[in-house]
Amino acid sequence: MQWFVSGEPAQVAVGVEGPWFVLARPLTRWGGPRTELQPADRRQFSRDDLLWLPEVVVEAAEAIAARGRRSFRWCRSCRRAHAPEWFVGAAGTCRECASVVDA
Numbered sequence: 001m002q003w004f005v006s007g008e009p010a011q012v013a014v015g016v017e018g019p020w021f022v023l024a025r026p027l028t029r030w031g032g033p034r035t036e037l038q039p040a041d042r043r044q045f046s047r048d049d050l051l052w053l054p055e056v057v058v059e060a061a062e063a064i065a066a067r068g069r070r071s072f073r074w075c076r077s078c079r080r081a082h083a084p085e086w087f088v089g090a091a092g093t094c095r096e097c098a099s100v101v102d103a
């Protein structure tokens, strides 16, 4: 499945597969130079849903984005918001910044 991600940090992922599309909460796993997308909270829709019930689809996307935004944490080093999986435990700096310090 091909995923498209919207928001910075990523808030909503949209996957398209045949007549279906899926809205999901992107869980980005810190993986060195590039992060890996692990979609969670999937909700599947058909193209007809988008055609006839666009407000339901928009609502679902909004709910996913809001849940994602609530979980973001602030890195005191790079001063950017990241998804919680970018942090180790209660650390105040993200893994990206921590890995630069370690290197």
Ligand SMILES: [Zn+2]
Pocket: 075, 076, 077, 078, 079, 080, 093, 094, 095, 096, 097, 098
């Ligand atoms: Zn950072």
